[in-house]
Amino acid sequence: xxxxxxxxxxxxxxxxxxxxxxxxxxxxxxxxxxxxxxxxxxxxxxxxxxxxxxxxxxxxxxxxxxxxxxxxxxxxxxxxxxxxxxxxxxxxxxxxxxxxxxxxxxxxxxxxxxxxxxxxxxxxxxxxxxxxxxxxxxxxxxxxxxxxxxxxxxxxxxxxxxxxxxxxxxxxxxxxxxxxxxxxxxx
Amino acid sequence: xxxxxxxxxxxxxxxxxxxxxxxxxxxxxxxxxxxxxxxxxxxxxxxxxxxxxxxxxxxxxxxxxxxxxxxxxxxxxxxxxxxxxxxxxxxxxxxxxxxxxxxxxxxxxxxxxxxxxxxxxxxxxxxxxxxxxxxxxxxxxxxxxxxxxxxxxxxxxxxxxxxxxxxxxxxxxxxxxxxxxx
Numbered sequence: 550x551x552x553x554x555x556x557x558x559x560x561x562x563x564x565x566x567x568x569x570x571x572x573x574x575x576x577x578x579x580x581x582x583x584x585x586x587x588x589x590x591x592x593x594x595x596x597x598x599x600x601x602x603x604x605x606x607x608x609x610x611x612x613x614x615x616x617x618x619x620x621x622x623x624x625x626x627x628x629x630x631x632x633x634x635x636x637x638x639x640x641x642x643x644x645x646x647x648x649x650x651x652x653x654x655x656x657x658x659x660x661x662x663x664x665x666x667x668x669x670x671x672x673x674x675x676x677x678x679x680x681x682x683x684x685x686x687x688x689x690x691x692x693x694x695x696x697x698x699x700x701x702x703x704x705x706x707x708x709x710x711x712x713x714x715x716x717x718x719x720x721x722x723x724x725x726x727x728x729x730x731x732x733x734x735x736x
Numbered sequence: 737x738x739x740x741x742x743x744x745x746x747x748x749x750x751x752x753x754x755x756x757x758x759x760x761x762x763x764x765x766x767x768x769x770x771x772x773x774x775x776x777x778x779x780x781x782x783x784x785x786x787x788x789x790x791x792x793x794x795x796x797x798x799x800x801x802x803x804x805x806x807x808x809x810x811x812x813x814x815x816x817x818x819x820x821x822x823x824x825x826x827x828x829x830x831x832x833x834x835x836x837x838x839x840x841x842x843x844x845x846x847x848x849x850x851x852x853x854x855x856x857x858x859x860x861x862x863x864x865x866x867x868x869x870x871x872x873x874x875x876x877x878x879x880x881x882x883x884x885x886x887x888x889x890x891x892x893x894x895x896x897x898x899x900x901x902x903x904x905x906x907x908x909x910x911x912x913x914x915x916x917x918x
Contacts, residue, residue: 589769604777689915691916693917
């Protein structure tokens with residue numbers, strides 16, 4: 550039976566693959582702006598948002614879907630590490646339909662959890678916009694999203710303050726001692 | 737007295753020098769920088785490849801072989817282009833039967849190969865398309881740079897059917913061309 554099926558597989562080779570779609574257009578043409586977004590100084594526990602504009606430059610109505618994806622290390626910008634969790638990024642619409650030549654905005658929200666372990670980080674993730682199609686060739690555009698979180702408040706900044714106060718105390722003590730000593734000598 | 741005043745002033749100044757940058761950080765605002773009004777955009781002038789009936793263990797090329805589709809860079813920023821493939825699924829019941837996309841362009845039982853070739857790319861020739869996003873243009877070791885608005889690349893596809901497959905089933909797959917700002 551197995552042999553027969555295998556044989557059948559080899560002989561009955563009529564098979565339609567890569568089904569042609571019945572779409573009128575045989576091309577894909579669309580754009581997304583901006584191509585790169587940089588968020589700086591985002592404190593853990595806070596969120597921010599921005600708009601992505603999607604432009605259907607085709608002559609037919611198209612459906613676009615949005616997602617975030619992690620680029621391989623070698624494709625990330627210098628000094629950037631992997632974005633820890635895609636669920637911190639949300640889209641006002643995960644999918645939208647655009648008529649020919651039309652443009653629409655999608656709001657993207659980036660929310661960082663409150664834990665201090667996320668302070669002082671520099672991440673990169675890519676936001677993908679895909680033109681949905683059943684054709685054999687599809688297209689996707691990535692927007693680079695660079696996120697830098699605010700440095701920890703209780704760490705680095707307090708060290709500077711404490712060092713300054715300590716230096717001031719040393720100087721004041723030395724000044725007082727020197728002043729009192731000179732005063733005593735004068736008497 | 738003069739020494740005391742001088743040391744007080746110096747101490748206060750020193751404390752300020754150390755602490756001001758730290759305090760300034762605490763009052764920083766969240767900034768969002770959109771890189772200009774840069775738009776990333778690509779177009780493909782052909783997306784369908786209706787092959788019809790195919791035989792096992794056979795290669796099929798698009799026609800014309802390596803100038804089948806033209807990729808054009810639009811927008812106003814330079815881009816790097818990638819390509820990724822996927823398994824081919826039975827149209828009627830996708831979960832029931834598929835051809836697995838090979839990791840190196842070769843074929844096997846229910847395993848098929850996909851390749852692309854860019855016109856003018858004599859260095860690489862046909863390059864396997866896998867389920868991991870691979871470099872389309874530029875590529876490691878090549879002399880090419882990222883593509884600028886207005887640039888075009890013509891390319892073609894090659895299919896290598898499985899050595900064995902279940903016949904009379906319509907299969908469908910998708911190859912995705914993607915772009916990111918360089």
